[in-house]
Amino acid sequence: MRPIIFSDLDDTIFQTARKMPDGELEHATLASEALNGSHSYMSPPQSLMMDWLLGSTRFIPVTARSTEALERCKLPFDDYQVCSNGAVILMPDGTRDLEWFETTKGHADAAAESLNALLSFVQNQTVPDRFRCWIVEEFGTGFYFCVKSNEGADRLDEVEEGLGDIAGIQFVRHRNDNNLSFTPAAISKRHAVEYLAAKLLDEARVPVFGMGDSLTDLPFMATCDMLVIPRNSQIDRKILHSERF
Ligand SMILES: [Mg+2]
Structure with a gap:
């Protein structure tokens, strides 16, 4: 019974070199190659986190990346994958969900x-x-x-x-x-996540985590049991830093 994690990719589990914390690039792991040379990397803690998550959860990418850009990721995603802001859902065998795509x-x-x-x-x-x-x-x-x-x-x-x-x-x-x-507006990460959650939770009601960095990730994250955000992400800056606790 693995928990499900619906997770954004860019700026959530990896980022380009210019966004890496000072001093962490030299110990970073290449996470995704970009056609323009602006590759993405995981810091050592991000790398450890991904080893942990991929080994213990159903980790489902929910990304704006197209299927082609997602293929350039080095991480071994082997479950469902949501691409192009919810336009495409890839099934564990890598083929697209045709019914979803028609919609x-x-x-x-x-x-x-x-x-x-x-x-x-x-x-x-x-x-x-x-x-x-x-x-x-x-x-x-x-x-x-x-x-x-x-x-x-x-x-x-x-x-x-x-x-x-x-x-x-x-x-x-x-x-x-x-x-x-x-x-x-009819196409969204949230719609795709709701569709997949309904399908997967029908089999077993496991905890569901939503992870992302951007304000536009919040609608899909809000459908999950727990919301996870990276420190100093857009959500962190907007919601946490704007409030006095
Ligand atoms: Mg992002």
Whole structure:
């Protein structure tokens, strides 16, 4: 009877070199290779934590990464996996849950025009080369839009409002550090986690942990029995540091 852990990946169990605590990079373990060379690493305590969790729980990644980006992770995930903000659920054998995909594909198709409008706004109405942006695709379908600055995360201020106006209430906005993304509201980590939890807890009611760093992780974490956040994460800074205890 293993507890279930639904967990975000980036900035929760590993991070890029520039976000590593001082002095920890030299003892770090490579966790994921990035196409642009900005690889991700686990600190020694994160590495030990993952050995422990992978050995004693059903560890289920719940990530914005596409299935392709998730494959670049070095960790031996062998249970279900939630990719592209809930758009795709991979089964333990690595194949996608087709029934789930048909549902989310329908939502993505309905949002296709808006996704393209978000893309063309950044491509055509901003200073050239200041941003890079794309629509994250899975199996030929575009699911969500994301943009990053080439000149520092603050530059995202310049496009956030304009994109928000285009997106309206049909999209959920995520902004954390140099990531700004818009996902159709009908597609979410939370929906995927609820679907999987219903399926897995039917077999045995074990404790369920939700782990993540971003405010946009909270909706899925809130469906779990226990919520786990990394110190100095976006959630930590927003909720804990803004309150007096
Ligand atoms: Mg994260």
